[in-house]
Each structure stands twice: as structure tokens, then as C-alpha cells.
Amino acid sequence: xxxxxxxYENPAFVGICGGAMSLKGAEILLVAPxxxxxxxxxxxxxxxxxxxxxxxxxxxxxxxxxxxxxxxxKEAIENTxxxxxxxxxxxVTTCTAELLKIDFNAIRAWAEYILMTPVIFIESNSFTxxxxxxxxxxxxxxxxxxTVHALKTKVPSVNLIGPYYFGFHEQSNLEEIHxxxxxxxxEINSIFPWKASLDNIRHLPAAxxxxxxSPESSMRTLELLKLQFNxxxxxxxxxxxxxxxxxxxxxxxxxxxxxxxxxxxxxxxxGMGSYIGRVNNFAHSVNAEQLRRRKAFVFGSFTQAVGVxxxxxxxxxxxxxxxxxxxxxxxxxxxxxxxxxxxxVFITNDFKEVRQRIMDTQPDLILATQMEKHIAAxxxxxxxxxxxxxxxxxxxxxxxxxxxxxxxxxLADLIFNPLTVGLEDNLKRMFGEDEDDIEEExxxxxxxxxxxxxxxxxxxxxxxxxxxxxxxxxxxSIEEYARAKNERTITLDLMYEAKENAGG
Amino acid sequence: xxxxxxxAGCFFSFCPLAAIGWLHRKIKNSxxxxxxxxxxxxxxxxxxxxxxxxxPRFATAVIEEYDLFLGTSPKRILxxxxxxxxxxxxDVLFLLETCPSQLLKLDVARWAEIASAELEIPVxxxxxxxxxxxxxxxxxxxxxxxxxxxxxxxxxxxxxxxxSLAGSVESEFLxxxxxxxHPVSFLPPAAIGELPPISxxxxxxxxxxxxxxxxKKLAARGCNIVSTVFPLGASASRQFFEDVFNxxxxxxxxxxxxxxxxxxxxxxxxxxxxxxKFFFFPDTxxxxxLARFLSSLGGEIVELSVPKINTKxxxxxxxxxxxxxxxxxxxxxxxxxxxxxxxxxxxIIAPLALTTPLLQKGYKVKHSMDFVLLPIQGFSNHRSLxxxxxxAMI
Numbered sequence: 001x002x003x004x005x006x007x008y009e010n011p012a013f014v015g016i017c018g019g020a021m022s023l024k025g026a027e028i029l030l031v032a033p034x035x036x037x038x039x040x041x042x043x044x045x046x047x048x049x050x051x052x053x054x055x056x057x058x059x060x061x062x063x064x065x066x067x068x069x070x071x072x073x074k075e076a077i078e079n080t081x082x083x084x085x086x087x088x089x090x091x092v093t094t095c096t097a098e099l100l101k102i103d104f105n106a107i108r109a110w111a112e113y114i115l116m117t118p119v120i121f122i123e124s125n126s127f128t129x130x131x132x133x134x135x136x137x138x139x140x141x142x143x144x145x146x147t148v149h150a151l152k153t154k155v156p157s158v159n160l161i162g163p164y165y166f167g168f169h170e171q172s173n174l175e176e177i178h179x180x181x182x183x184x185x186x187e188i189n190s191i192f193p194w195k196a197s198l199d200n201i202r203h204l205p206a207a208x209x210x211x212x213x214s215p216e217s218s219m220r221t222l223e224l225l226k227l228q229f230n231x232x233x234x235x236x237x238x239x240x241x242x243x244x245x246x247x248x249x250x251x252x253x254x255x256x257x258x259x260x261x262x263x264x265x266x267x268x269x270x271g272m273g274s275y276i277g278r279v280n281n282f283a284h285s286v287n288a289e290q291l292r293r294r295k296a297f298v299f300g301s302f303t304q305a306v307g308v309x310x311x312x313x314x315x316x317x318x319x320x321x322x323x324x325x326x327x328x329x330x331x332x333x334x335x336x337x338x339x340x341x342x343x344x345v346f347i348t349n350d351f352k353e354v355r356q357r358i359m360d361t362q363p364d365l366i367l368a369t370q371m372e373k374h375i376a377a378x379x380x381x382x383x384x385x386x387x388x389x390x391x392x393x394x395x396x397x398x399x400x401x402x403x404x405x406x407x408x409x410x411l412a413d414l415i416f417n418p419l420t421v422g423l424e425d426n427l428k429r430m431f432g433e434d435e436d437d438i439e440e441e442x443x444x445x446x447x448x449x450x451x452x453x454x455x456x457x458x459x460x461x462x463x464x465x466x467x468x469x470x471x472x473x474x475x476x477s478i479e480e481y482a483r484a485k486n487e488r489t490i491t492l493d494l495m496y497e498a499k500e501n502a503g504g
Numbered sequence: 505x506x507x508x509x510x511x512a513g514c515f516f517s518f519c520p521l522a523a524i525g526w527l528h529r530k531i532k533n534s535x536x537x538x539x540x541x542x543x544x545x546x547x548x549x550x551x552x553x554x555x556x557x558x559x560p561r562f563a564t565a566v567i568e569e570y571d572l573f574l575g576t577s578p579k580r581i582l583x584x585x586x587x588x589x590x591x592x593x594x595d596v597l598f599l600l601e602t603c604p605s606q607l608l609k610l611d612v613a614r615w616a617e618i619a620s621a622e623l624e625i626p627v628x629x630x631x632x633x634x635x636x637x638x639x640x641x642x643x644x645x646x647x648x649x650x651x652x653x654x655x656x657x658x659x660x661x662x663x664x665x666x667x668s669l670a671g672s673v674e675s676e677f678l679x680x681x682x683x684x685x686h687p688v689s690f691l692p693p694a695a696i697g698e699l700p701p702i703s704x705x706x707x708x709x710x711x712x713x714x715x716x717x718x719x720k721k722l723a724a725r726g727c728n729i730v731s732t733v734f735p736l737g738a739s740a741s742r743q744f745f746e747d748v749f750n751x752x753x754x755x756x757x758x759x760x761x762x763x764x765x766x767x768x769x770x771x772x773x774x775x776x777x778x779x780x781k782f783f784f785f786p787d788t789x790x791x792x793x794l795a796r797f798l799s800s801l802g803g804e805i806v807e808l809s810v811p812k813i814n815t816k817x818x819x820x821x822x823x824x825x826x827x828x829x830x831x832x833x834x835x836x837x838x839x840x841x842x843x844x845x846x847x848x849x850x851x852i853i854a855p856l857a858l859t860t861p862l863l864q865k866g867y868k869v870k871h872s873m874d875f876v877l878l879p880i881q882g883f884s885n886h887r888s889l890x891x892x893x894x895x896a897m898i
Contacts (some may be wrong), residue, residue, distance in 0.1 A: 001565045001566060001567060001571055001576055001580050001581070001584075002565075002566050002568060003563055003564075003565055003566075003583075003584040003587060003588075004545060004563060004564045004565075004566050005544060005560045005562075005563045006549065006560070006566075007542065007545055007549065007564075009544075010546045010550075011541070011542035011543045011545075011546050011615065013543065014540075015562070015887070033519070033603045033633075033634035033635055034515070034516075034517055034519070034634055035517070035518055035519020035520065035521070035522075035547060035603075035634035035639075036519070036543060036547070036634070037516045037517070037857060038518065038519065038550060038551065038857070039545050040516055040857035040858075041550070041551075041856045041857045042550060042857070043857075044855065044856070044857055044859065044860040044861055045860060048860055048864070049860070049861065049864065050861060051861060052858070052863060053857075057514040057516065059514055060603075060635065061635055061636060062635050062636045070783060076514070080838070094541075094543045094633070095541035095542075095544075095567075095603070095604045096603040096604060096607060096634075097538075099572075099604060099607045099608065100607070126541050126542055126543050126571075127541060127542070127567060127568060127569050128568075128569055130542075142808045273579050298666070314700065324630055370599065378559070383766055388617055389549075390550070450700065459742045462672075465671050465672050466672065492516035492679065492696070495886060499884040500762065500765075500766065500884040501765070501766075501769065502884075502887060
């Protein structure tokens with residue numbers, strides 16, 4: 001056993017379900033205790049989709065422990081899909097079903113025979129595997145099972161490997177990478193597994209190369225495609241303008257493009273083209289100049305932490321005091337990528353260690369996961385989220401890419417906005433905080449100058465129990481009630497009486 | 505006889521571990537160590553967000569592969585308990601069993617004994633498992649474990665209110681009982697040192713319909729358990745306080761006037777419930793008292809489904825529930841969706857997993873968790889309770 005206070009990575013079945021439900025027309029049978037259907041909560045809360053998640057739950061209850069679960073699983077499959085088989089059915093388990101000795105391979109074969117549709121059992125290991133490792137294994141299995149050799153496309157093309165339902169700013173990143181690739185004359189052959197059909201998977205080998213914006217969850221699949229179909233892996237991730245430049249150079253070296261962006265006048269006026277060079281302009285402004293006397297702290301997934309650290313150090317010249325990742329499997333590559341940067345590199349998935357490093361380095365800005373955002377709030381340090389794990393900010397309503405030119409622009413804003421700079425900052429440094437800015441514990445809620453009401457200490461104590469955001473309204477209505485009754489003193493009795501008689 | 509049907513279907517609800525999300529706020533300096541898998545850990549994280557973890561009150565003793573083959577030494581758990589006690593101020597440590605820990609037959613009860621002796625604070629084993637418990641029953645497991653720790657040596661009459669309540673509701677209930685001679689206390693208490701004494705002279709009243717194990721434990725300790733309704737809405741609150749006062753041999757004054765007064769003031773608001781059709785998905789076990797409440801205001805209950813029903817605990821509730829309303833246990837999700845198409849309800853009370861897609865499909869939906877985590881009990885919350893429904897129908 002190990003003691004864990006917080007995990008930066010979700011368990012295996014989140015990766016498998018996330019991958020499977022990304023596929024077009026796929027459905028999932030989840031064999032698990034009822035509570036594990038929280039995967040549906042993740043799906044519906046973050047994706048805000050009109051569809052229910054395509055997951056049917058086969059609940060493991062006490063009875064199944066003694067009587068076995070096979071019959072119940074078969075019954076669930078028959079009842080749900082006999083009349084309308086899905087295009088693809090996945091059987092997924094969590095820890096509980098893994099511990100029971102259920103012959104899923106036999107059930108899989110039976111289901112395929114009954115439904116006449118491909119049924120795939122993805123074995124998961126909840127005790128050892130993480131979400132990203134499981135997603136990678138899921139994709140590799142799909143490639144292994146469904147791809148066949150295909151002729152390369154006539155025009156240069158790439159596959160995007162790894163975008164999926166729970167990906168980081170996935171929708172925005174896809175749009176931006178698509179714009180960037182088209183302007184380089186490169187087509188997208190298949191996106192996998194995001195909204196991919198079986199045909200899209202079969203067609204993967206036709207691309208000239210493979211791109212992944214999340215190597216932590218796709219290295220295995222990329223290596224498999226390289227081995228089987230001789231498809232090179234594009235290693236650079238186009239985060240930041242220099243990152244984009246290296247990305248284009250790598251594509252050019254692979255012979256996919258001449259490296260020249262072909263942009264229309266419209267693109268240059270108000271499209272992607274109008275964002276080119278903005279970060280460079282920003283980096284040479286009076287505001288950015290002030291960043292140089294500060295220090296940033298970066299922590300996140302491999303891709304995000306590398307991209308953001310290099311962007312800060314190489315493009316904004318914003319010193320990075322420490323850069324870390326929780327992607328343990330990519331530790332060596334992480335060190336390699338940041339070898340040229342003057343920063344302290346660290347690898348850990350223990351949030352207490354991250355917290356300690358923040359305390360030790362005393363950064364002016366924290367760019368990390370949602371966990372560090374809360375630590376930052378505790379320590380009163382500005383922060384922004386630049387990495388998974390899954391949280392609401394990963395699924396913005398608006399267009400907020402991290403890659404490409406508009407991604408670089410977004411990143412610059414994300415870094416700059418939490419900071420206080422300019423004259424305001426100088427004044428604070430010169431003269432300290434303005435006393436009036438320091439918030440009182442009990443906010444003054446009313447204009448008290450001709451207020452003759454007295455609150456008894458008991459009533460006042462009770463008032464403080466009301467959440468602060470509704471406290472002013474509650475106080476106002478209680479005081480109005482007291483005035484209406486011609487009471488001068490607000491006692492506990494009067495307070496409850498007022499509360500009970502509110503409204504109407 | 506009321507029509508109760510068990511469909512043994514698949515429905516979407518939470519894992520009972522969720523209860524620690526609100527109990528850690530109730531019991532000061534309590535810490536929760538989940539003995540489970542990474543699946544359990546990620547559930548708690550995703551259910552309650554990270555704010556809780558920046559100042560941890562929970563941790564997971566993550567079962568690893570070798571535990572499956574070699575078993576786990578109590579020494580490991582003791583090390584973890586010591587680490588937690590060193591790093592955080594804790595007065596009580598709960599060791600929570602889970603589906604995998606129960607499947608692996610880990611002897612968590614013994615670990616708790618060993619750790620308790622070593623650390624000199626209560627270390628309590630809580631057998632929570634999603635294999636047989638529903639979402640809110642996590643609170644039941646924890647409270648029933650606490651009953652074992654309540655002192656029994658004080659043999660004078662007292663009143664215990666059982667079930668976690670918002671701070672403002674607790675104050676209000678204490679206020680209602682201010683003239684009693686009996687000492688009044690809460691389970692869970694605000695601090696572990698304040699566990700109420702339990703004896704044959706104790707009167708206990710349960711505040712939530714999902715506290716069946718706790719009810720059994722209290723009954724076994726000889727408590728007098730007041731049979732009443734759950735204080736949701738002014739009428740039920742009146743009934744609730746009347747029943748408690750009667751059980752204590754005290755006469756209640758002015759309750760009916762207060763009820764009438766609240767009804768008179770809120771007539772317009774009640775009109776927005778009248779004639780509307782309500783559909784309950786199974787989730788929190790609060791479905792029956794809430795349906796009773798809506799039905800008493802003239803709402804039509806087109807579906808009343810619950811994860812499970814504790815008929816003993818709910819006997820008085822069921823008396824007040826319109827006999828024509830059928831109750832469905834463990835409803836089947838697909839069947840319920842068909843029923844929604846047929847009945848076109850005005851408001852659906854749904855678990856978190858279904859709320860967004862139902863809203864997207866154009867239904868009016870109230871997320872059921874709000875009834876667990878908002879102050880809705882007692883006279884003064886009557887209006888807020890009605891508004892939870894009416895606001896969702898706008």
C-alpha cells in the first residue's frame with residue numbers, strides 16, 4: 001500500500017472510457033459498482049453535451065459476489081443492444097470487477113456472436129495503470145486490431161493521434177492545429193480517437209507522418225504506427241512562437257511542407273495570420289520588461305510543463321525558478337527538453353513536494369494544475385492553470401487554444417493577467433498595501449449613520465453563520481422586519497421570527 | 505397496501521464515500537483515510553474538487569498489486585496513521601472500507617484497534633462499500649460507527665438529533681428546543697469529544713431517511729426513537745416538533761399558528777407547485793419526503809423512484825404520502841427515459857450525471873445533490889425549499 005493525499009492522474013478506466021466514447025457510434029458496458037458511474041458525471045459536467053454518455057452500467061452488488069456476475073452481464077448486453085446493436089461495443093471494468101474472476105473473453109465472444117458487431121474487451125488494471133497509459137494501450141489495441149496497409153495520400157498528410165474526450169483544451173487545440181497545418185499545405189488524414197469511425201482507424205496508415213499533442217498518452221501508439229507503417233513521429237509540440245517555428249522546421253525536414261505559411265489577405269487581416277508576431281511584440285513591451293525581475297514556477301503534465309517553461313524562458317524572458325512534471329514515465333525526455341533552460345527541473349507526483357518547492361522558491365507566479373492554484377490562493381501568490389488533471393477550465397466555453405499562434409497569444413494573456421504590474425505595482429512596492437484595501441472580516445453592509453438598531457451578541461454571532469455572499473441581504477431583511485415591528489434591539493428570537501416570516 | 509416495486513435496474517448515483525465530503529466539515533479535526541483503489545481516490549477527488557485537498561482532510565491508502573497477493577501488514581496502516589497525525593491536527597481518524605477492501609477481506613477493524621491504541625486518539629473503522637450501500641448511506645455508516653463510541657454511563661434523560669445539518673439549521677433547532685429540560689445534542693457532534701451519552705433514557709430523532717443502520721444501533725442501545733416525519737416544509741416541521749415534544753411529554757405551543765402563517769404568506773409561491781408534474785430519479789433517498797412535500801402542495805408525482813426504501817424509518821412519512829403514488833426501487837434508467845417521454849414532467853429531480861443532458865434536451869431539471877447539501881429543514885427554510893423547485897421551473 002502507499003499513502004496518497006492527491007493524485008495528478010486518474011485511474012485506467014477513465015482513459016479507456018474516454019478513448020472508447022470518443023469513437024463514433026461506440027458504446028460501453030461498464031461492469032462496476034454503482035458509484036463508479038461517476039465517469040458519467042465527468043462526461044456530462046464537463047462536456048455539456050445533449051447526449052447521455054454512451055455508457056450502460058452493469059452494477060456489481062453483494063449478490064454478484066456469491067452468485068457470479070456472468071449471467072447479469074449477458075442479460076445487460078441482451079436487454080440493451082439485442083434489437084439495436086451499436087457499431088462497436090466495449091466492455092470495460094474497474095477494480096471491483098477485476099478482483100472477481102469473471103471470464104470476460106468468453107463473454108466478449110458470446111456478445112459478438114449475439115450482436116453481430118465488433119465487441120472489444122479492454123482489460124484494465126486499476127491498481128497499476130494510469131489514465132494516460134490506459135488510453136495509450138487502448139489506442140494501440142485499436143490500431144493493432146483494425147488498421148491495414150494503405151497507400152499514402154497524394155498530398156502531404158498527417159494523423160493527429162491522441163485527441164479524446166477528456167483532453168486538455170482539445171476542441172480549441174484541434175481548430176488551431178488544423179488552421180496551422182492547412183496554411184502549410186498539409187491535410188489531416190485521420191484524427192484518432194476523437195470522433196473517429198472504424199474507417200478513420202483503418203485509414204490511419206495513409207498519412208505521411210503522425211502528430212501527437214499529448215505524447216504522455218500516445219507514445220506507444222505512435223511507436224506502433226512507426227514500426228508497422230513506417231510513419232515518422234513529429235516530436236515538437238507547437239506551443240509558443242518558437243515552438244511553432246521548430247514544429248514547422250521538423251515538418252519541412254520530413255518533406256511535408258516547404259515551411260512557408262500560405263495565408264490569404266483575410267487571414268492576415270483578421271484570421272490566424274493576424275496573430276503571428278503578437279507574442280514577440282508583447283515580449284518587447286514595457287509590461288513584459290517588468291516580468292524579468294520576477295520568477296515563475298511551472299508544474300504540470302510533460303507536454304504542458306515543457307511548452308510553458310520554454311515559452312516563458314525563451315520568448316518572454318521571464319525567469320523560471322523551477323519546472324516540474326508528474327509524467328513520471330517521460331522524466332528523461334523532460335530533462336532533455338529543458339536542458340538548455342536555466343531552471344531547477346524536478347519530477348514528482350506528490351503534491352506535498354510540489355507545495356514545499358513553492359514555499360522554498362517563493363515564486364511571483366505559479367503556472368500549474370488546479371491543485372497548485374489552490375495552494376497559490378492559500379499563499380496569496382498569483383496563478384493560472386496550464387495543465388490537466390481534468391477540471392472545468394479545461395473545457396472553456398470560448399476558443400482558448402494552447403497550441404499554434406492563437407495558443408501562444410492566449411498563453412501570454414494567461415501569464416500576464418494574474419500579475420500586478422506597472423505603476424500600481426511600483427506604488428505597492430514603494431508604500432505597501434493601501435489600508436483601505438484590506439477587507440474587514442465582517443463586511444460593513446449598510447449605511448449605518450442614522451441606524452439606531454442594536455444587535456445582541458448572540459444574534460450577531462448567528463448572523464455570521466449565514467454565508468457571506470447572502471449575509472448583507474439577510475441582514476437588510478431582518479433589520480427591515482425589526483423596523484416594521486418598531487423593535488430597536490435585534491435578538492435571536494426576533495431574528496428567527498424575521499427569517500420565518502420572510503418572503504411572501 | 506402501498507405499491508412498492510423493485511426493478512433491480514441500472515441507475516446512476518454516487519458512491520457512498522461521497523459522505524465524507526460533508527462530514528469532514530461537521531466534525532472538527534476529523535480525518536478520513538480511504539482503504540481503496542485509485543478508482544476510489546479519483547472518485548473523491550473528482551466529486552469534491554481540489555479545494556478540499558489543498559488542506560487535506562482525506563487521504564487514500566492505495567491498494568497496490570502486491571497487496572493482492574501478499575496481504576497487507578497492519579504496520580503499513582499504522583505508519584500512515586502516524587504520518588497523518590504528525591502532519592495535521594486530528595482528533596479522530598476514520599478508516600473507510602471500500603468495495604475492493606471488502607472484496608480482499610482486509611481486516612480494517614483490527615487495523616483501527618491497533619492504530620487507536622498506538623495513537624491514543626479514536627481510530628474508527630467504517631464499513632462503507634458501494635456493493636450494498638447507496639450514495640447518502642455513507643453518512644449512515646459513519647454515524648452508526650460513532651454510536652459505538654458514545655458513552656453510556658450517564659443515565660439521565662437527553663435528546664439526540666441524528667443526522668448532519670447545516671450550521672444555521674442546527675442553531676435553529678436548538679432554539680426550538682430552548683425550553684426543554686433535556687440536554688439536546690447532535691450526532692454527528694461538532695467535535696469528537698462531544699459525543700452524546702446514549703442510554704434507555706435517551707430520546708433520539710432521525711433527521712434523514714437514509715440512517716437505517718444508525719437507527720438499528722440506537723434501538724439496540726435502548727434509545728427511544730421518535731417515529732415522525734422528516735422536517736421538510738412547514739407542515740412536516742410542525743408534525744416533527746409536535747412528535748418530539750410529545751415523546752418528551754412536553755406540550756408544544758404555537759406550532760400550528762406558525763404553520764398557518766407560513767402558508768398564508770407563501771400562497772402565491774405554492775401556486776407555482778400546484779398542478780405541476782414532478783419526476784424523481786433515484787439518488788439521495790430524500791425522494792419520498794420531498795415527493796410528500798410537493799404532493800401536499802398540490803404537485804403531481806409522476807415518478808417516485810428511490811435507491812432503496814427503509815420502511816421502518818419511513819413509516820410515518822409513508823402515512824402522509826398519497827396512497828396513489830407508487831414507489832419504485834432501483835429503477836431502470838432506460839425505462840425511466842421512456843416514461844419521461846410519455847409523462848412530460850414539468851420538473852425532473854435528477855442525479856448529477858443526468859442533469860446536463862436532460863437540461864440540453866429541454867427539460868426543467870433540479871440537481872438532487874442540492875437537497876443534501878443546502879439548509880432545507882425546519883420552519884424558516886420552508887420558503888427556500890419551495891424555491892428550490894420553483895426556481896428550477898423558470
